[in-house]
Amino acid sequence: MTRYEIFEYVNEQYGTQPEYLWEKTPDAAVLRNIANAKWYAIVMNVSKKSLGLNGEGKVDIINVKCDPLIVGSLRMQKGFLPAYHMNKDNWISIILDGGASDSLILELLDASYDAVAGR
Numbered sequence: 001m002t003r004y005e006i007f008e009y010v011n012e013q014y015g016t017q018p019e020y021l022w023e024k025t026p027d028a029a030v031l032r033n034i035a036n037a038k039w040y041a042i043v044m045n046v047s048k049k050s051l052g053l054n055g056e057g058k059v060d061i062i063n064v065k066c067d068p069l070i071v072g073s074l075r076m077q078k079g080f081l082p083a084y085h086m087n088k089d090n091w092i093s094i095i096l097d098g099g100a101s102d103s104l105i106l107e108l109l110d111a112s113y114d115a116v117a118g119r
Contacts, residue, residue, distance in 0.1 A: 001096055001098075001100075001102045001105050001106075002060070002096060003029070003043045003060050003062075003096060005102075006041075006043060006062060006096075006105075006109070007029070007043075009106060009109070010031055010041075010109070010113075013110075013113075014033070014034065014113060015034055016031050016032065016033075016034065018030065018031060018043065019031075019032065025044065025045075027044070027045045028042065028043070028044045028045070029042065029043045029044075030042050031043070033113060033116050033117050035117065036116070036117070036118075038116040038117075039065075039116065040064065040065060040109075040112040040113045040115070040116045040117075041062055041063060041064050041065075041109060041112055041113075042062070042063045042086075043060065043061070043062045043096075044060070044061055044062075044063070044084065045058045045059070045060050045061075046058060046059060046061055046084055050084070051081055051084060051093070051095075052081070059095055059096070059097055060095075060096040060097075061081070061084060061093045061094060061095050061096060062093070062094050062096060062105070062109070063083050063084060063085075063086050063091050063092070063093050063094075064091065064092060064094065064108045064109055064111070064112035065090055065091055065111075065112040065115045065116060066090065066091060066092045066108060066111070066112065066115075067111070067115075068089050068090055071088070071089065071090075071091075071092055074092050074108075075092065077100070078099040078100070079094055079095045079097065079098075079099025079100035080092055080093070080094055080095075080100060081093040081094075081095065092108070094108070
């Protein structure tokens with residue numbers, strides 16, 4: 001799943017448009033709940049080194065809010081890492097390189113949206 005597929009999905013599902021908030025990281029996009037302006041995801045392009053991964057270059061990741069009861073088990077799966085620059089108990093980073101299934105990424109994205117919506 002790519003960042004653009006995610007942006008298309010959240011626009012169709014929630015009417016969300018990515019917001020680019022930082023000059024120093026112009027490709028970092030925040031996704032907010034329209035009703036309360038709370039973040040439910042952030043998509044970033046991060047160096048592999050910063051994520052503790054082998055190799056050179058950068059990868060796209062998405063951080064989503066996640067139930068603390070499943071964060072640990074997700075981190076054991078391919079494509080999942082402790083949240084980059086977020087609370088590691090309540091957020092998880094997903095590498096957008098095909099390691100995690102599209103259906104699981106969307107399921108976690110929906111759960112994150114619901115978590116900040118207070119449903």
